[in-house]
Amino acid sequence: MKNILDFSLDELKSWMKDNNEKEFRAKQIEDFIYKSLWNFDEMHVLPMITRNKLNENFYIGIPKIVHSYESKLDGTKKFLLALEDGNLIECVLMKYNYGNSICVSTQVGCRMGCKFCASTVEGMIRNLTPGEILSQILVVQDYIKDRISNVVLMGSGEPLDNYENVLKFLELVSSEYGLNIGLRHITLSTCGIIPKMKDLADRRLQLTLAVSLHAASEDKRKEIMPIANKYSIADIIEACKYYIDVTGKRITFEYALIKSFNDSMEDARMLANLLKGLLCHVNLIPINQVRENDFEKSQENTVKKFVEILKRNGIEATVRREMGADINAACGQLRRSYMNAQI
Numbered sequence: 001m002k003n004i005l006d007f008s009l010d011e012l013k014s015w016m017k018d019n020n021e022k023e024f025r026a027k028q029i030e031d032f033i034y035k036s037l038w039n040f041d042e043m044h045v046l047p048m049i050t051r052n053k054l055n056e057n058f059y060i061g062i063p064k065i066v067h068s069y070e071s072k073l074d075g076t077k078k079f080l081l082a083l084e085d086g087n088l089i090e091c092v093l094m095k096y097n098y099g100n101s102i103c104v105s106t107q108v109g110c111r112m113g114c115k116f117c118a119s120t121v122e123g124m125i126r127n128l129t130p131g132e133i134l135s136q137i138l139v140v141q142d143y144i145k146d147r148i149s150n151v152v153l154m155g156s157g158e159p160l161d162n163y164e165n166v167l168k169f170l171e172l173v174s175s176e177y178g179l180n181i182g183l184r185h186i187t188l189s190t191c192g193i194i195p196k197m198k199d200l201a202d203r204r205l206q207l208t209l210a211v212s213l214h215a216a217s218e219d220k221r222k223e224i225m226p227i228a229n230k231y232s233i234a235d236i237i238e239a240c241k242y243y244i245d246v247t248g249k250r251i252t253f254e255y256a257l258i259k260s261f262n263d264s265m266e267d268a269r270m271l272a273n274l275l276k277g278l279l280c281h282v283n284l285i286p287i288n289q290v291r292e293n294d295f296e297k298s299q300e301n302t303v304k305k306f307v308e309i310l311k312r313n314g315i316e317a318t319v320r321r322e323m324g325a326d327i328n329a330a331c332g333q334l335r336r337s338y339m340n341a342q343i
């Protein structure tokens with residue numbers, strides 16, 4: 001059995017043709033699915049024989065909402081979802097004045113090992129398929145009865161470690177027959193897998209690339225991000241320059257501020273030197289404390305001074321509003337606290 005959400009319209013058309021069905025039925029099926037009809041038997045315009053064939057060959061891989069949590073502070077909603085094989089993933093919905101934005105997972109777990117992240121504690125279980133990434137948007141859209149206009153690939157998993165599936169997801173999510181969310185409204189976050197960043201640049205997609213830097217010195221980065229042993233900061237910056245040159249797009253650098261680790265004025269100056277002259281924006285994230293480690297959040301005053309130093313050096317920087325602080329909204333926290341409660 002195949003997940004029909006993994007199929008593009010063209011692929012479904014050719015499946016229909018190969019199975020002696022009319023090609024135009026593929027569009028009807030996609031229309032139903034994108035309008036939240038997730039049962040082939042209820043697609044009454046399709047002949048019975050077609051519905052039977054679909055049931056014999058496909059399932060519609062919409063995950064089950066195991067739990068949903070809503071922040072009392074800002075309305076952020078977090079969803080714990082069960083996939084067809086029972087694996088659990090998370091996604092987070094944030095309401096902004098420009099619309100609904102969803103942060104989706106691209107893998108079950110993650111093998112990148114970042115020390116401040118709960119998603120990686122058990123390693124990577126498996127990649128999500130393109131349809132499974134897409135299904136997070138479908139199920140949440142149906143739940144809130146409202147359109148999602150922005151997508152961030154920043155949940156559990158490293159998107160560029162599941163590259164082919166993520167590329168196909170981008171094709172599906174932006175296609176006119178589907179959710180039609182333009183790539184300009186999509187942000188892909190990576191911890192810095194350089195060869196894939198360069199490949200992505202060459203594809204000249206209109207998405208926003210966000211690079212998780214989190215430290216301006218090699219030693220500190222190695223301490224919190226094992227990927228730093230493979231790719232140096234200098235090489236990441238060079239790959240970013242290439243990305244900017246080829247696409248003309250501004251890069252976002254993510255920098256999680258950790259108290260007394262990477263939030264000193266010296267750290268801010270090093271970061272400023274590193275990024276000077278780059279078409280970029282820095283997103284400072286006062287870290288969400290995770291039960292699995294001892295990192296503490298930087299003090300407000302320190303954050304302010306950090307921003308000032310960057311701005312004085314001509315680098316645009318904003319502090320990300322902490323969303324859903326009361327519902328374990330940081331990546332991987334919910335899944336882990338749910339799993340711990342089951343043990």
Ligand code: SF4
Nearest residue numbers: 110112114117120157
């Ligand atoms: S921060 Fe992202 S890349 Fe790092 S372990 Fe967590 S999910 Fe993986």
